[in-house]
Structures are given as structure tokens and as C-alpha cells.
Amino acid sequence: MALKTFKPYTKSVRGTILVDRKNLWKGKPFKPLTSVKNSSSGRNNLGRITARNVGGGHKQKYRNVDFYRKKFGEKAEVERIEYDPNRSCHIMLVKFPDGERYYYLAPQEIKVGDKISNGPNSEIKVGNCLPLSEIPVGIDIHNVEINPGGGGKIARSAGTSVSISGNDGSYSIIKMASGEVRRIDSRAMATIGVLSNPDQKNIKIGKAGRSRWLGRRPHTRGVVMNPVDHPHGGGEGKSAGGRHPVSRKGQSAKGLKTRDNKRTDKFIIRRRKKKKG
DSSP, X not given: OOEEEOOOSSHHHHSOEEEOOTTSOOSOOOGGGEEEOOOOTTBOTTSOBSSTTBOOXXXXXXXXBOSSOOXXXXXXXXXXXXXXXXXXXXXXXXXXXXXXXXXXXXXXXXXXXXXXXXXXXXXXXXXXXXXXXXXXXXXXXXXXXXXXXXXXXXSOSTTOOEEEEEEETTXXXXXXXXXXXXXXXXXXXXXXXXXXXXXXXXXXXXXXXXXHHTTBOOXXXXXXXXXXXXXXXXXXXXXXXXXXXXXXXXXXXXXXXXXXXXXXXXXXXXXXXXOOO
């Protein structure tokens, strides 16, 4: 996909950079695979705001993407590649010989008319889904299951992939995009290829209105609040609050490790790379 720029007729479009979607499906999504997506505006079941700066936005329908890929033994044809407002990568609508259709995450290099398959003994080909035990070392994969049969959880956003760096008994050693190296059961399923829409990271919103279309409301900085509203608030003039950056509830916003899952620590071989700060 290419990036799209605009002539600077107005201040807002001068710096706008978007992804060109001219090669994607122009019509509506496949209705039987959609469901209603109600906006919560950041509120919980009691009506209290639990996620600030969320609300509004364009009305959307949720596309029911199949992350499990459990329909084995038949080859499906890619009918079309679509934009999905609920995720950063594109999705593809596939049709099996019996007439069943599914939405799958669309990898790069996949084209309309291509044939894909799921399950053991599938060909090592972009878009095919098979167990980790059957995928060669060094191949880029996405939509990786953490537990066999649990559905893809790892590498699902635009332009991402992970790779298999080796095998350890009944486990495959996976290297994540973050630099973390961990073991995953070799029976878990994964899909071949790098996910589509790698230019998502180069988008420049261009104007505040586009953020509102996406359901993002204005964000107020903590340093301009009063001490009663935020730990950074108060002080004369421009003051950072006299402490390291924290959240509204006082939890460190930079560098504090929040992971607390000793049950799965044994599967992590090397921790993720530390950010330079």
C-alpha cells in the first residue's frame, strides 16, 4: 500500500499523510460476518468513566474475524481484501468450496484469487495456517496462538510478525518484535507471512477532527490541573509537580514493571529490550 499526501489547500491537509486504499474492496462488509458495535464512551456498566478521553467517533460495525482457523482439509479462495475500522491491518474474506465464508487477517503479498489452507501438512506459503512444529526456523509468522486451540493472540497488528528461532523438545522458541524470546507449545497454530498495511505507522492525522472521528476526545495534561485532580497539578507557573511522571492514580508512567504472572515466567527465555530513556 502507498501513502497518500494532499495539496496544501488548507492548514489541516498540509501535513496530512494517509494510507491509500484504492486497491481495497469499495463496498460494504459481508453482512453475516458483522455484528453491532455499541460505543461505551469509556464508561463501565455503572455509567462511570473508567477510560478517559474516549467517546464519539464514527459509527462502526464489528467484523467477526476468525483467529482460530479451525476449518481444516479444504482450500479457500481469497474473495476480497477489505479495510477494517476496528484494527490496523487489513482483513480478507475467504470462501471455502462448501460455500462457507470467513474473515481472516490479511498478510502482505496476498492477492484476490489466491488459495489458502489451514491445518497440518499445509504448504509453507503466505496465508496458510499450520502448527509451529511444521514451520521451518526463520520463517516470518503472525496470529500465533499462546495455547493450542486458544486462537491467535500474538502478532496481530499492521506490519508485524514474529519468527521461529529454534526448537526445545515439544516447544518452539519464538522471537517477538519487542525482542522477547519465549517458548510456545509446538502444537499451537500460526499463519505464514507478515501482516498487511505496514505504512500504518507513517500516518499523520493532520487535524483534530480526524481524531474525533476515531473516537478520541481531547486529552488534558496533568501539569495544568490542580493538585486535587492530578499528582502533577499545582505550583506557580509551569511546574512539573516536583516528582517523576506518574498516572492520575500515582503509578509510575515510565519504567515501572507491572507484569506479575509467575505462572508463565518459565516460558520466557529472554526479556524484552529495555527502552532507552
